[in-house]
Amino acid sequence: MAQVMDLQTFMKERKKLVEDALFSYMNDVEAPQVLVESMIYSLKAGGKRLRPLLVLATLNSFGKSEKLGLPVACAVEMIHTYSLIHDDLPSMDDDDYRRGKPTNHKVYGEAMAILAGDALLTYSFEVMEDLLNQGVSPIKVVTLMKELSKASGPIGMVGGQVADMEGEGKALALEDLEYIHRNKTGKLLGYSIVAGAILGDATEEQISKLYAFADHLGLAFQIRDDILDIEGDAEKIGKPIGSDTLNEKVTYPSLLTMGGAKEKLEYHIYEAKRLLADIPLESDLLSQLCDLIAKRDH
Amino acid sequence: MAQVMDLQTFMKERKKLVEDALFSYMNDVEAPQVLVESMIYSLKAGGKRLRPLLVLATLNSFGKSEKLGLPVACAVEMIHTYSLIHDDLPSMDDDDYRRGKPTNHKVYGEAMAILAGDALLTYSFEVMEDLLNQGVSPIKVVTLMKELSKASGPIGMVGGQVADMEGEGKALALEDLEYIHRNKTGKLLGYSIVAGAILGDATEEQISKLYAFADHLGLAFQIRDDILDIEGDAEKIGKPIGSDTLNEKVTYPSLLTMGGAKEKLEYHIYEAKRLLADIPLESDLLSQLCDLIAKRDH
Numbered sequence: 001m002a003q004v005m006d007l008q009t010f011m012k013e014r015k016k017l018v019e020d021a022l023f024s025y026m027n028d029v030e031a032p033q034v035l036v037e038s039m040i041y042s043l044k045a046g047g048k049r050l051r052p053l054l055v056l057a058t059l060n061s062f063g064k065s066e067k068l069g070l071p072v073a074c075a076v077e078m079i080h081t082y083s084l085i086h087d088d089l090p091s092m093d094d095d096d097y098r099r100g101k102p103t104n105h106k107v108y109g110e111a112m113a114i115l116a117g118d119a120l121l122t123y124s125f126e127v128m129e130d131l132l133n134q135g136v137s138p139i140k141v142v143t144l145m146k147e148l149s150k151a152s153g154p155i156g157m158v159g160g161q162v163a164d165m166e167g168e169g170k171a172l173a174l175e176d177l178e179y180i181h182r183n184k185t186g187k188l189l190g191y192s193i194v195a196g197a198i199l200g201d202a203t204e205e206q207i208s209k210l211y212a213f214a215d216h217l218g219l220a221f222q223i224r225d226d227i228l229d230i231e232g233d234a235e236k237i238g239k240p241i242g243s244d245t246l247n248e249k250v251t252y253p254s255l256l257t258m259g260g261a262k263e264k265l266e267y268h269i270y271e272a273k274r275l276l277a278d279i280p281l282e283s284d285l286l287s288q289l290c291d292l293i294a295k296r297d298h
Numbered sequence: 299m300a301q302v303m304d305l306q307t308f309m310k311e312r313k314k315l316v317e318d319a320l321f322s323y324m325n326d327v328e329a330p331q332v333l334v335e336s337m338i339y340s341l342k343a344g345g346k347r348l349r350p351l352l353v354l355a356t357l358n359s360f361g362k363s364e365k366l367g368l369p370v371a372c373a374v375e376m377i378h379t380y381s382l383i384h385d386d387l388p389s390m391d392d393d394d395y396r397r398g399k400p401t402n403h404k405v406y407g408e409a410m411a412i413l414a415g416d417a418l419l420t421y422s423f424e425v426m427e428d429l430l431n432q433g434v435s436p437i438k439v440v441t442l443m444k445e446l447s448k449a450s451g452p453i454g455m456v457g458g459q460v461a462d463m464e465g466e467g468k469a470l471a472l473e474d475l476e477y478i479h480r481n482k483t484g485k486l487l488g489y490s491i492v493a494g495a496i497l498g499d500a501t502e503e504q505i506s507k508l509y510a511f512a513d514h515l516g517l518a519f520q521i522r523d524d525i526l527d528i529e530g531d532a533e534k535i536g537k538p539i540g541s542d543t544l545n546e547k548v549t550y551p552s553l554l555t556m557g558g559a560k561e562k563l564e565y566h567i568y569e570a571k572r573l574l575a576d577i578p579l580e581s582d583l584l585s586q587l588c589d590l591i592a593k594r595d596h
Contacts, residue, residue, distance in 0.1 A: 031452035035460040039452070086416060091408035110389035111463060114412065115456050118384060121416065122451030125423050129444035138436035145443055146427035153420030154329035154337070158413050162333040165409060 007288035058196025082120035151191035160184030186218025216272035226251035305586035356494025380418035449489035458482025484516025514570035
């Protein structure tokens with residue numbers, strides 16, 4: 001059975017667990033020192049570890065040992081981190097700061113930043129193999145590796161990033177915006193939840209409901225992101241606000257007004273919780289995570 | 299039993315087989331059109347398809363259906379292609395041409411080239427899952443995915459690329475040069491052979507001998523590359539010669555003289571063939587591939 005637990009305690013404790021595992025995996029990397037340093041630099045600049053925590057919270061909801069999910073948790077965090085390194089590059093968003101620290105290429109140069117990103121992406125699949133050592137069946141490991149590739153590749157995160165780039169300066173409809181966010185951020189968030197469910201021996205029906213739950217959660221996450229870029233506190237976010245307006249990016253507030261965006265956020269959170277309540281599951285932590293995403297200030 | 303076959307016929311026929319599979323996998327990618335175009339552009343600019351052919355030639359040597367190896371063959375070609383796209387970027391080698399065609403970023407811009415590379419790398423792991431549909435056991439698929447990640451990540455290809463960059467303008471010893479080439483090119487070539495052997499139900503002993511064989515083959519490949527950069531025909535190679543000298547890179551000829559480099563090339567080819575002859579295997583194709591690598595003019 002899942003333990004009922006306060007979300008703040010869960011996040012604090014599990015964050016340390018995830019980070020310990022993450023840096024332990026990095027300790028195993030026998031590669032040129034500057035490459036390893038550059039990978040670790042960006043991994044250390046990490047924030048809430050939201051994706052890893054979603055893996056563990058889902059496992060917890062299924063009453064399973066969270067330790068089982070650490071390889072997946074670390075893999076998704078590595079992929080998320082690589083995507084930030086590449087997004088920040090001069091030819092992409094050209095950002096000098098991320099979470100209040102100089103971006104990877106500002107410290108290690110552009111070439112090393114590209115390679116550190118490539119290395120994190122590639123290494124994440126090696127880390128996944130460690131699931132075998134947790135007693136996960138080979139067929140599950142293959143499925144989880146394939147789904148990780150789908151969530152982060154051309155039909156997932158990378159595709160979303162391209163659509164986002166292509167959409168800049170263009171008039172987008174709500175469905176275009178949703179395509180971008182579903183792919184750019186939604187699918188990896190969703191994968192984190194579904195991977196936890198697969199490891200938790202979820203039924204097909206549970207997995208399909210959790211997919212739908214994760215879809216709403218992912219869109220809510222992005223709407224909150226868009227709102228924070230206007231109403232947020234630059235110090236808490238760790239980067240200047242107003243960058244979307246500056247880059248003439250279509251956002252939920254620009255498309256729906258701020259009021260409309262906030263309504264949409266509430267709608268997705270409501271739907272996410274409704275779906276969650278419909279799954280027989282100790283889902284208190286996941287439900288609290290919904291509130292956290294809806295109200296986060298960074 | 300393996301069919302005894304002329305290498306030229308083998309390469310011509312199998313190249314088409316590999317390319318058909320490669321573009322069929324690309325047809326399945328439902329992503330923004332420009333991303334898919336950019337990925338295909340560089341896949342089409344491909345040359346000899348050496349890595350895929352090594353997979354198939356090894357399977358052939360074990361008397362197995364080569365079709366079994368197509369997912370791996372396509373995955374290694376995608377990874378090789380992504381590495382060329384990223385290597386050519388302005389912040390890396392800054393190359394405008396590759397195999398006589400404008401490089402990816404010259405056509406699609408730097409941001410799209412980075413993303414096309416990321417997408418190819420990520421997609422290659424999804425392609426690997428197709429091995430299950432060939433009847434390969436899940437545990438073998440996991441092993442092959444893990445080894446692919448090792449060969450191409452920080453302790454493989456990416457690590458070699460970093461060591462290569464770090465070594466520029468420095469006085470390197472032969473062992474530094476070998477470290478660079480073992481990792482930058484050797485491990486993915488070696489993986490192609492070992493993956494074929496694993497799919498061919500090789501014994502541990504056969505695999506370990508093929509590892510050693512592949513190591514010599516990989517170093518021979520690189521020495522020939524260094525020689526071609528001085529003595530090659532720019533038209534055949536598809537890029538200007540003399541770039542190593544221009545970039546003050548340490549190469550086998552610069553370290554050992556041209557005569558010494560050629561001796562070293564012969565030594566590695568001799569050792570590769572000696573190891574190959576020691577494995578009870580229909581290895582005629584692999585042996586012919588050694589000669590091809592030693593004598594290639596592009």
